[in-house]
Amino acid sequence: MSSYRCVLLFALGLLFASLAPQVEARKHSxxxxxxxxQQSSAQTEAAACLQIFLDRSNFSPGKxxxxxxxFTWKALALYRQSRGEQPQxxxxxxxxxxxxxxxxxxxxxxxxxxxxxxxxxxxxxxxxKLPGSPREQAKLxxxxxxxxxxxxxxxxxxxxHFLEHLNPGKTKAIKPGEQLRVPNVxxxxxxxxxxxxxxxxxxxxxxxxxxxEPDKTPVDQQSRSPSPAATPASSPAMSSVKIDTKTxxxxxxxGDRLVAAYAVTIGSAQTASPIGDWKVxxxxxxxxxxxxxxxxxxxxxxxxxxxxxxxxxxPVGVLWIALNKKGIGMHGTAAPDSIGHSASHGCIRxxxxxxxxxxxxVKFGTPVSIH
Numbered sequence: 001m002s003s004y005r006c007v008l009l010f011a012l013g014l015l016f017a018s019l020a021p022q023v024e025a026r027k028h029s030x031x032x033x034x035x036x037x038q039q040s041s042a043q044t045e046a047a048a049c050l051q052i053f054l055d056r057s058n059f060s061p062g063k064x065x066x067x068x069x070x071f072t073w074k075a076l077a078l079y080r081q082s083r084g085e086q087p088q089x090x091x092x093x094x095x096x097x098x099x100x101x102x103x104x105x106x107x108x109x110x111x112x113x114x115x116x117x118x119x120x121x122x123x124x125x126x127x128x129k130l131p132g133s134p135r136e137q138a139k140l141x142x143x144x145x146x147x148x149x150x151x152x153x154x155x156x157x158x159x160x161h162f163l164e165h166l167n168p169g170k171t172k173a174i175k176p177g178e179q180l181r182v183p184n185v186x187x188x189x190x191x192x193x194x195x196x197x198x199x200x201x202x203x204x205x206x207x208x209x210x211x212x213e214p215d216k217t218p219v220d221q222q223s224r225s226p227s228p229a230a231t232p233a234s235s236p237a238m239s240s241v242k243i244d245t246k247t248x249x250x251x252x253x254x255g256d257r258l259v260a261a262y263a264v265t266i267g268s269a270q271t272a273s274p275i276g277d278w279k280v281x282x283x284x285x286x287x288x289x290x291x292x293x294x295x296x297x298x299x300x301x302x303x304x305x306x307x308x309x310x311x312x313x314x315p316v317g318v319l320w321i322a323l324n325k326k327g328i329g330m331h332g333t334a335a336p337d338s339i340g341h342s343a344s345h346g347c348i349r350x351x352x353x354x355x356x357x358x359x360x361x362v363k364f365g366t367p368v369s370i371h
Contacts, residue, residue: 039067039097044165047072048183049113050102054079055157055185056110060354062263062339064183065159068097071263071340074249076100082258112184114166119152119178126190127151130313134291134306143311143334148174154312155189156182157353159337188353193285193318196359239361241280241330241368243348245273248340250330250348252361262358263340265333265349266370273346273370278323280366283359286310287320287331317352319359323368330368331355 044066051064051072059079061072070090077087091098128144131137145151149171153160164171166181174180237255244251245266252260267273292305312318317332332352333339339351348370350358 043099045113046099047097049107049110050076050100050105052110052113052183052185053105053107058260058357060157060262060351060357062351062354063159063162063336064157064185065162066165068099070096071248073100074247075261075263078249078251078258078261082261110184114181115184117152117156117180117182119148119174119176119180121176123151123155124148124174124176126312134293134308137308138291138306140309142309143313145312151312152180152182154336154352155187157185157188157351158183188356190312190318192356196283196285196319196356239363239366241358241362241366243273243368243370245275245370250350250358252358260357260361262350262354264330265339265341267346273348274325274328275370278325278328278368278370280362280364280368281322281324282364283362284320284322286318287314287316289314289316291315312352316347317350317355319352319355321355321359321362330358 047068048064048066050068051061051066054061054072054075055064057079059075059082061069061075070093073088073090077090080087085104088101090100126142126144127146127148127150128142129140130144130146131140137143145154149160149163152171152174153163156163163180163182170178170180237257240253242251242253243249243264243266248264248266250262250264251258288310289308290305291308308314310318312332313334314332315334316329317334319332321330323329328347330348330350332355333349336351339349
């Protein structure tokens with residue numbers, strides 16, 4: 001990366017780090033978004049329009065909620081950076097929901113901001129019983145969406161309460177054929193998980209049980225024996241991933257060029273994400289997860305654990321991108337509302353729709369920097 005890029009990224013990190021610290025485990029999944037606050041329908045649509053534009057551009061603000069929230073500002077700053085533009089200074093944390101400067105953005109490409117979607121029987125096939133305890137979850141064949149609203153909200157990358165806001169009185173008993181107003185994004189289909197063709201797919205009893213493999217990746221081999229003849233000037237730039245633990249944003253680079261960014265959740269003080277340089281070891285689709293409370297909370301493996309089945313509401317979501325550090329990966333989530341706001345157990349957590357898009361941009365040996 002050029003020195004200019006390094007300085008710019010460092011400056012952005014300091015800029016966003018000045019925002020007020022996040023309160024761990026905010027109750028985003030149980031507390032309704034404050035759409036009753038002094039916000040007109042036009043303001044809600046304008047914010048959703050920007051969020052959809054960023055989502056479509058692969059600079060994801062996480063969930064779409066019709067607010068000019070901090071991750072919308074962060075995603076916009078990185079989008080402008082990717083175009084060589086100067087990011088705008090974010091507002092103070094005490095002045096939430098402030099509209100940023102959107103000059104130069106092709107927001108008209110989003111029109112219409114909301115579309116009408118007819119619920120299909122397939123949308124409800126992955127809805128089922130979802131008990132709260134790992135002990136009961138381990139008895140199931142799959143961890144499914146807890147209700148139709150949960151499934152439709154994830155399909156259209158949005159906050160559950162925002163979906164309810166867009167469809168007052170219609171989300172209590174969703175049935176096939178129901179006409180719902182939803183954000184105009186590329187729908188997240190569970191079937192796309194099977195279609196991903198990673199450079200190296202892995203199979204294991206549990207995704208977080210893969211051993212460390214710090215050596216002998218294709219990247220190491222190439223770096224030891226560079227050859228001009230084997231690396232033509234026309235070959236594409238190598239991809240890399242950089243995760244900023246201060247801003248909770250993940251950037252994907254092709255050479256020095258930032259091409260995508262996603263909101264993420266990182267580890268807590270007790271189970272911090274491992275700072276350093278790592279590499280992608282492989283990808284596990286529909287991963288199982290070894291739930292060991294002592295390991296998750298204190299980093300100490302115990303004999304008391306539950307093997308949780310796969311599914312969209314697995315703690316690691318629909319996909320696990322393993323790093324060459326045992327138990328650490330970039331993965332999906334059971335709670336998209338929590339992305340960027342709560343703490344993980346050391347891994348890098350993304351919304352399911354974002355981790356699938358990330359998986360399409362990495363392969364075995366892709367460098368991953370956590371800093």
